[in-house]
Amino acid sequence: MVDLRYVTVCWALVILAGCGNGESLESFAGPTMGSTYSIKYIRTPGVPAPDDVQPQVEAILDEVDRQMSTYRSDSDIERFNDLPANSCQPMPEAVLRLVRVGEQLSRASGGAFDLTVEPLLNLWGFGPQARTVKVPDPAMLAAARERVGHQHLRIEGDRLCKEAAVQVDFNSIAAGYAVDQIADRFNQLGIRRYLVEATGELKAAGRKLDGSPWRVALEEPRDDQQVAERIIAVDGFAVSTSGDYRNYFQQDGRRYSHTLDARTGAPITHALASVTVLAPSALMADGLSSLLLILGPRQGWEYAEKQRIAAFFVMREGAGFVTRSNKAFEQLTTSEP
Template sequence: MVSGCGNGDTLERFDGPTMGSRYSIQYVSHRATPRPNAVQAEVESILADVDRQFSTYRSDSDIERFNALPADSCQVMPAAVLELVRVGEQLSVQSDGAFDLTVEPLLNLWGFGPQSRGEQVPSAEALAQARQRVGHGHLRIEGDRLCKDAAVEVDFNSIAAGYAVDRIAARLQALGIDSYLAEATGELKAVGRKPDGSPWRVALEEPRDDRQVAERVIDVDGYGVSTSGDYRRYFEQDGARYSHTFDAHTGAPVLHNLASVTVIHPSALMADGLSTLLLILGPERGWDYAEKHGIGVFFVMRDGNRFVTRTNDAFERISGAKNQR
């Protein structure tokens, strides 16, 4: 779908499936810009590359071949995989170990992972066994090899989509496209403006599991935006709600009232990872972390049957946020 305007610029759009979800690209095309089918081919090549390296849902991906190895093993890895392992280590250290890329055994045990056998609250014994295979400290990088001293399994789902968006953004820029909104599985980055001069606008959803409601609408230019929440994948048992967001310290889903976190950051990769990290830390520790590090955040907390929102100065300054209510 395209729409034109008087100055010769055209708004191009295309989308498609990726990573078990969807991606979408909007960009302003000039006379010298490659044809839309060529741009789409470039984008889908990047997404296929990311899937081949990071997917935990295909046994032939680089990371799943590593995950299948026993303890005390090493495997040569693409530079991109090693880069994201280092990002994961940084986020793990900064959260005192609450954020961790090696929680896949816990995800599987509770019913949220690619090898899960149904949602359940595991026994204390099963949980203790799984936690022996969790911990970023079991990973190390030796040259171009990723090594492990325990049978850990790495899951990049908390940062891979943001990484993909950053790669797509860089490729669009290299193709001479300087105004675009690139989105993959909900992670996005927007730069520039539409042909009519209006900003790229992003709606932030209220964290409801029954219907989609826009909580806020923000203007975005030059930033990545990521929202992490507990409302898409969860189950309830004996009156308790268990989501797919895990605290590696406890080996269990987080149980606080922070329902969703939106982060706005120059890097979509870092926005993706930080939104997860802050959701794990919760409404108080997460807020303090964001303030300490100057991260623009939008928090939505559950308060009985309603939601309460909180934003910081960094978020308001960057986004030009507008209340939709």
């Protein structure tokens, strides 16, 4: 399950050896959901070692993948996606929770954000069942749009039901949910100072060994190289960046991004290249960064301001980029040189 959000974590290189207070910097990483995860935390007396923590982190990631991946046919959501219209299937509470969050974001965006866009993603060549990468035939596009819309889903007790042959895609929120679950587990384990990252979604809390904050680099939205647009200090919140610059194709001189507007059934075409959102919840940061990117530089900005969402926008302008951040974003961060 790949959610192409590209936030580069700038890990500090300072490791204090032989601290008198028994604190140490621990880290581990590995593959997950078609991408990778990485963990850093400050181990204090009474806090478990990485050999105990890593299996718990990977159990969380494996469960999310087993429940929500659209890239494995045996996942809970893919078994639901294979069902015909007018079907129901019992679902884990986590899946139902994300469906509810998706409905909330769909309503908030006027239908631009929608979890049921998998038929469109496949048709445009960006989904798990994609066959070709090209602009689809108008008739095929119209047929796919008939199978898109959160209004076709409903929850009955512990069952998820569909009135049309919709297919749910959690790639815009599942990784953020996984990060929140890991952060919750860390709190249960007494880990208070950490930086958790999974497939580009991250959350940080507390300070490093030397007392400085965790630092995160926000990438310039380029597809040819990695360039830091801005480096921010992070403490107590999640960071999510959504962009249109890594997964796209070109046809007849036009560029088509993997970011789709469910209202049109087509990729976004505005100048907004990436959006970074800061929020207490990685799940909401993940979903809101996608929502704002779809809405674009004007409507997305107005929505972020109205809802007091901490947001950092990067727009294309000529051969370069211009940036814009709101007051809520600046209040939560301190730029680093």
